[in-house]
């Protein structure tokens with residue numbers, strides 16, 4: 001332990017979660033690998049019973065952020081606090097109460113499921129009952145098998161069991177369902193929801209957007225070290241607008257498509273036809289699509305044409321993700 005631990009003011013060591021505050025607080029975190037800046041000013045908080053999903057493109061800096069919270073890396077600048085403590089300089093009081101399912105399994109291949117769980121249990125300050133944990137991850141009937149005899153999805157479930165055996169109050173899940181079949185993933189989602197309901201503060205990274213849609217109370221999308229979008233799912237999607245699309249009538253030039261208040265029009269070629277998409281962000285969220293569709297019907301009536309294959313949908317998390325990931329769009333800060 002460095003001297004920093006001893007010189008921190010007493011107030012900085014108080015656990016905000018004890019008084020209803022966040023268990024995890026990240027403030028303006030920067031992380032360098034040599035000259036390369038992998039994380040460029042990330043901030044978020046996670047309260048007990050809340051799941052925060054950190055989404056992002058490959059190499060965005062998600063794992064680096066989790067590793068910082070785990071105490072594996074000292075921030076280059078900014079801060080990370082878990083239970084009010086610095087996990088790098090003050091790991092005591094953090095490691096016992098936080099645990100992780102990280103990428104790259106820490107399982108010992110030649111030992112059995114029981115033996116792996118036993119080792120993790122020996123390291124835990126107040127371990128949960130191993131039978132109960134094996135039941136939670138549905139591996140009871142595999143307990144005598146060696147790890148190398150498990151399938152990829154079963155190994156991932158054992159990873160989760162190793163994290164749960166210490167009964168953590170904060171849980172970091174780095175792509176926890178990779179390699180699982182849809183049923184195992186569904187069961188794992190239920191388990192994660194139950195953990196959340198029991199008061200665990202969870203940080204999830206995933207490339208499965210549906211996983212974030214199902215589980216996250218709040219989410220952030222990272223790209224190249226920065227958070228570009230953050231909020232509740234509903235809040236994020238409301239800011240992104242509704243989509244109204246239809247086949248451009250063959251006798252209408254795209255330049256003659258009508259303007260609609262509060263909407264931007266784009267034209268895409270698909271299946272040897274042109275499709276118009278109006279992205280509607282103006283007006284009240286509840287009836288913004290109604291106004292756009294009314295205006296388009298009015299235009300179609302005047303043109304003596306119809307809106308074929310008309311579709312109205314809200315923005316999806318995938319729309320938002322792809323927009324953030326699209327460097328060529330040119331509106332994201334460097």
Ligand SMILES: Nc1ncnc2c1ncn2[C@@H]1O[C@H](COP(=O)(O)OP(=O)(O)OP(=O)(O)O)[C@@H](O)[C@H]1O
Pocket residue numbers: 033036038056057058059060061062063064065
């Ligand atoms: N030890 C390291 N040395 C140098 N660069 C690193 C190191 N670890 C990570 N990086 C780089 O830092 C950036 C962020 O990596 P990180 O693993 O945090 O991203 P990620 O968001 O978790 O990506 P993925 O979704 O692909 O797992 C990447 O460009 C990566 O190449």
